[in-house]
Amino acid sequence: MFFNSFQFFTFLCFFLGVYYLTPQRAKSALILLASLFFYACWDFRFLGLILLSTVVDYVVGLKLHASERPKIRKWWVTLSLTVNLGLLGVFKYLNFFIENASDLLSRVGLSSLDGWTLQIVLPVGISFYTFQTLSYTLDIYRKELKPTRNFIDFAAFVSFFPQLVAGPIERASHLLPQIQSPPRPTADQLKHGGFLLLWGLFEKVVVADNLAKLTDAGFANPNSGLETLIALYSFAFQVFADFDGYSNMARGMAALMGFKLFHNFNAPYFAVNPSEYWKRWHITLSTWLRDYLYIPLGGNRKGRVRTRINLMLTMVLGGLWHGAAWTYVLWGTLHGVLLIFWPTKYLPKNRYSMLLQRLVFFHLVCLSYLFFRAENLPMAMELLGTFSTWVNPFSPAVLSSARWLIFFSWPVLLYQGIQYRTGLIDPAQRWPLLLRVFFYLFLFYAIVLFGVSDAQSFLYFQF
Amino acid sequence: MLSRSFISNFKLFRNAGFWTCFIVVCSESLLQQPLKKRLFNHQVDQLALKIATQAFDAPVLVLGDSVAENVFRNAVGQDHRFAVFASNQAIEMTGQYFFLQRYLEKNPAPGIVVLMAGEPLKGDLEQYLTENYVQRVFTRWREIRWMAQQTLDPVFTLKSLAYKFSPSFRYRSSLSTPLLSKPQTESVPLAQPPQISWSLSDRIRNHWQKTQGQNVSTKAWVDMLKITGNLNIPLVFIPTPTNPQGVKQTAKSLKEIAGFKSGWLHLTLWADEAITFPFDYFIDNTHFNKEGYRQIRGYQQELYLRMLQAGNRQEQTRKSDSRLNMNDLTEREKVSLPSPFQLKGFYPLERRRSQAFQWTHPTFTIQVSKTGLFLLETANNSPTGTLEVHSDTYQQSFELKKGTQQLNIPVSKANQIFTFSFPSWSPGNGDARELGIAVKALGTLKEPF
Numbered sequence: 030m031f032f033n034s035f036q037f038f039t040f041l042c043f044f045l046g047v048y049y050l051t052p053q054r055a056k057s058a059l060i061l062l063a064s065l066f067f068y069a070c071w072d073f074r075f076l077g078l079i080l081l082s083t084v085v086d087y088v089v090g091l092k093l094h095a096s097e098r099p100k101i102r103k104w105w106v107t108l109s110l111t112v113n114l115g116l117l118g119v120f121k122y123l124n125f126f127i128e129n130a131s132d133l134l135s136r137v138g139l140s141s142l143d144g145w146t147l148q149i150v151l152p153v154g155i156s157f158y159t160f161q162t163l164s165y166t167l168d169i170y171r172k173e174l175k176p177t178r179n180f181i182d183f184a185a186f187v188s189f190f191p192q193l194v195a196g197p198i199e200r201a202s203h204l205l206p207q208i209q210s211p212p213r214p215t216a217d218q219l220k221h222g223g224f225l226l227l228w229g230l231f232e233k234v235v236v237a238d239n240l241a242k243l244t245d246a247g248f249a250n251p252n253s254g255l256e257t258l259i260a261l262y263s264f265a266f267q268v269f270a271d272f273d274g275y276s277n278m279a280r281g282m283a284a285l286m287g288f289k290l291f292h293n294f295n296a297p298y299f300a301v302n303p304s305e306y307w308k309r310w311h312i313t314l315s316t317w318l319r320d321y322l323y324i325p326l327g328g329n330r331k332g333r334v335r336t337r338i339n340l341m342l343t344m345v346l347g348g349l350w351h352g353a354a355w356t357y358v359l360w361g362t363l364h365g366v367l368l369i370f371w372p373t374k375y376l377p378k379n380r381y382s383m384l385l386q387r388l389v390f391f392h393l394v395c396l397s398y399l400f401f402r403a404e405n406l407p408m409a410m411e412l413l414g415t416f417s418t419w420v421n422p423f424s425p426a427v428l429s430s431a432r433w434l435i436f437f438s439w440p441v442l443l444y445q446g447i448q449y450r451t452g453l454i455d456p457a458q459r460w461p462l463l464l465r466v467f468f469y470l471f472l473f474y475a476i477v478l479f480g481v482s483d484a485q486s487f488l489y490f491q492f
Numbered sequence: 493m494l495s496r497s498f499i500s501n502f503k504l505f506r507n508a509g510f511w512t513c514f515i516v517v518c519s520e521s522l523l524q525q526p527l528k529k530r531l532f533n534h535q536v537d538q539l540a541l542k543i544a545t546q547a548f549d550a551p552v553l554v555l556g557d558s559v560a561e562n563v564f565r566n567a568v569g570q571d572h573r574f575a576v577f578a579s580n581q582a583i584e585m586t587g588q589y590f591f592l593q594r595y596l597e598k599n600p601a602p603g604i605v606v607l608m609a610g611e612p613l614k615g616d617l618e619q620y621l622t623e624n625y626v627q628r629v630f631t632r633w634r635e636i637r638w639m640a641q642q643t644l645d646p647v648f649t650l651k652s653l654a655y656k657f658s659p660s661f662r663y664r665s666s667l668s669t670p671l672l673s674k675p676q677t678e679s680v681p682l683a684q685p686p687q688i689s690w691s692l693s694d695r696i697r698n699h700w701q702k703t704q705g706q707n708v709s710t711k712a713w714v715d716m717l718k719i720t721g722n723l724n725i726p727l728v729f730i731p732t733p734t735n736p737q738g739v740k741q742t743a744k745s746l747k748e749i750a751g752f753k754s755g756w757l758h759l760t761l762w763a764d765e766a767i768t769f770p771f772d773y774f775i776d777n778t779h780f781n782k783e784g785y786r787q788i789r790g791y792q793q794e795l796y797l798r799m800l801q802a803g804n805r806q807e808q809t810r811k812s813d814s815r816l817n818m819n820d821l822t823e824r825e826k827v828s829l830p831s832p833f834q835l836k837g838f839y840p841l842e843r844r845r846s847q848a849f850q851w852t853h854p855t856f857t858i859q860v861s862k863t864g865l866f867l868l869e870t871a872n873n874s875p876t877g878t879l880e881v882h883s884d885t886y887q888q889s890f891e892l893k894k895g896t897q898q899l900n901i902p903v904s905k906a907n908q909i910f911t912f913s914f915p916s917w918s919p920g921n922g923d924a925r926e927l928g929i930a931v932k933a934l935g936t937l938k939e940p941f
Contacts, residue, residue: 034647035651036647038647039647039650216503220507223509224509462511466512468508469509474660477658477660477661478664
């Protein structure tokens with residue numbers, strides 16, 4: 030049940046209707062029921078996994094809070110980490126490790142592990158809800174959070190359907206209190222929620238799904254450097270519109286229920302350096318990695334070399350979080366290298382220099398997408414190889430692709446620019462009435478006329 | 493009256509969402525007619541427009557899939573005695589049924605209806621193309637209601653309503669094409685292995701559909717049989733010509749359709765087995781290539797003549813000997829028109845919820861003047877029980893169930909008298925009549941062909 034499907038729209042209307050009529054004390058139970066139904070609509074076999082993760086972290090949270098003995102506390106937190114990361118490891122990474130171990134063994138002349146791989150389907154959203162429940166346990170372990178005694182509230186926090194399958198990755202300290210006493214939506218929230226749903230849907234079905242056609246074609250038949258470049262630009266805007274669209278719709282739905290969720294993006298393609306980029310791109314993941322991986326590793330407190338090692342480790346694991354493939358590891362490594370070696374201090378800060386830095390960094394991000402999007406390393410190398418071949422930039426195929434790219438990418442680029450200039454996440458909310466009406470009409474008719482209607486999956490569901 | 497200050501203070505009028513909705517509703521209402529007239533997406537749209545804007549009085553109405561369209565387009569040409577509404581398999585039987593309904597709504601009933609299809613009973617309105625070919629085109633209330641009843645899917649119905657109310661959504665393809673041309677690159681989609689759906693909602697829907705027994709196409713087919721049966725129009729099924737590989741599938745389709753023959757005597761199959769042509773007649777194993785068209789000309793000619801003869805003959809027969817409901821029958825008697833029936837043991841005509849019917853005595857007789865088939869249709873309120881029928885050459889008992897039911901009785905000689913017996917009962921509440929069954933319609937039908 031994708032957000033951009035009529036099924037989901039029907040489900041949401043029905044849910045909101047019931048939600049508004051439900052008494053306050055029963056709202057979290059309703060959220061839980063709806064969320065489990067939503068998840069079961071993907072694959073009901075995986076309900077067991079999310080419930081297991083929920084029960085374990087609920088019990089561990091209470092035990093951690095009840096005990097003051099460091100050994101026992103450590104034992105409980107290890108249990109939570111083992112179960113959560115174990116589930117993630119089995120369902121997401123087991124086959125990857127078996128295949129690579131098998132490859133390594135056969136290279137050194139030992140018997141390979143062919144046939145050891147398992148027929149496993151990756152449970153939707155497992156990376157997201159695992160990180161969310163882990164943050165709950167780790168916060169209690171650090172004594173930054175008190176556990177909830179109400180299992181329904183906790184289960185609703187873990188499975189909160191607007192952000193269950195692709196984030197934003199919430200923190201218990203932010204979302205749990207809202208679930209415990211669900212706020213009544215204000216008129217402003219309802220308006221804002223409606224706008225976010227419309228904007229998110231536009232980003233997904235108009236921008237991302239249409240650019241996907243160009244990206245898929247470019248990656249399937251890499252002919253020349255120019256075409257690969259267009260495919261990379263296309264993918265850059267596709268992946269942004271896809272994920273930002275999902276996040277905005279999640280925030281919009283939450284706002285219609287009176288909730289506030291973290292925002293995930295803030296004009297990332299206007300960043301001038303890697304550090305700024307990671308403060309603007311997939312913010313909830315990068316802050317999670319910062320708080321629960323980079324800082325515990327020592328952060329920047331243990332000298333220059335350790336800082337660099339910590340940065341690289343965080344980025345490589347961040348890459349691996351996206352998927353069990355060497356292409357993701359390479360993508361993460363590339364970003365790690367950029368973070369470590371980007372000469373921020375030595376670059377001039379004047380207007381033109383900043384513009385140039387922005388352009389250069391954007392192209393490096395696009396280059397990293399080559400590994401992110403490629404199905405495997407040979408394909409990534411083949412795509413890189415196309416840069417040695419250039420075709421006539423005015424050939425009909427190139428012009429037609431460029432036209433398609435511009436036609437569908439300018440709205441998100443412009444909106445990001447306005448976000449960047451104003452420093453607002455949702456600048457449209459501040460526009461005068463007439464401009465907003467024109468903007469909403471533009472979004473509505475763009476969705477109606479150009480929206481891809483066959484409910485394409487969101488890219489980040491696979492991670 | 494609302495004061496100006498009230499209106500200006502009212503927050504709704506300062507809400508961009510409200511004004512957006514208002515403008516959308518207004519513009520969509522204004523666009524309904526102009527867009528309907530100008531924009532067409534594909535052939536099914538054009539056929540729908542053709543039915544809506546042109547008048548037909550053809551003895552032969554042709555429905556079917558794209559192969560039928562190919563075959564008949566060449567065979568029939570511009571001959572006005574044929575109304576060809578064959579289009580595409582993607583419209584499934586549901587689309588064929590809606591075309592038939594729309595045609596009959598505006599035009600005189602044809603002599604015969606010919607349906608040529610490959611897999612007529614396949615489809616639950618869930619195919620990828622169904623949305624574009626059926627849901628988007630057939631947006632009358634009656635059609636939306638019918639589909640909603642058959643699919644029992646609120647999401648499907650919601651989409652149908654979106655197509656009904658938003659012409660820009662309905663004609664989006666035609667509207668967006670001038671603004672945009674697809675990039676000149678091709679991608680090769682990877683073949684996906686078939687996957688089992690583990691989605692809860694899919695499972696519930698599949699289970700529900702299984703308990704319903706028939707798929708949507710079969711239900712549309714049964715309704716099509718009812719419509720043509722009620723209007724006494726023979727319905728002819730012809731399997732689409734195929735290559736030798738398609739014999740098995742065609743045989744299966746023929747078997748499925750033949751299964752309906754016993755209940756619906758106006759249904760005829762013009763083939764007992766698959767009509768096959770060599771592989772090299774086909775362009776894609778389904779449609780004929782140029783050479784194929786040249787080679788099948790004889791088959792087309794034969795089909796053309798057979799359809800025309802059957803249509804003309806049946807049209808003449810139907811005009812003189814049509815199916816009558818009880819109201820018509822009584823009216824005929826009033827103005828002394830010759831009726832094929834002589835009735836004994838019938839109470840006067842009654843009406844209930846716009847349905848005209850006549851109660852019978854527990855024993856009643858009907859004399860039928862013509863040979864062929866005699867049809868008796870019970871009314872909705874007719875009681876359940878066993879109805880015994882006998883004449884000098886015929887004896888049969890029918891189990892009457894709840895609801896309307898059609899009995900088909902063969903008439904082997906002219907003026908044959910049938911005696912009917914049903915257990916006597918009395919409605920009570922001051923009505924002391926001894927009743928039998930409630931008859932809604934009587935009719936005669938010659939054995940087609």
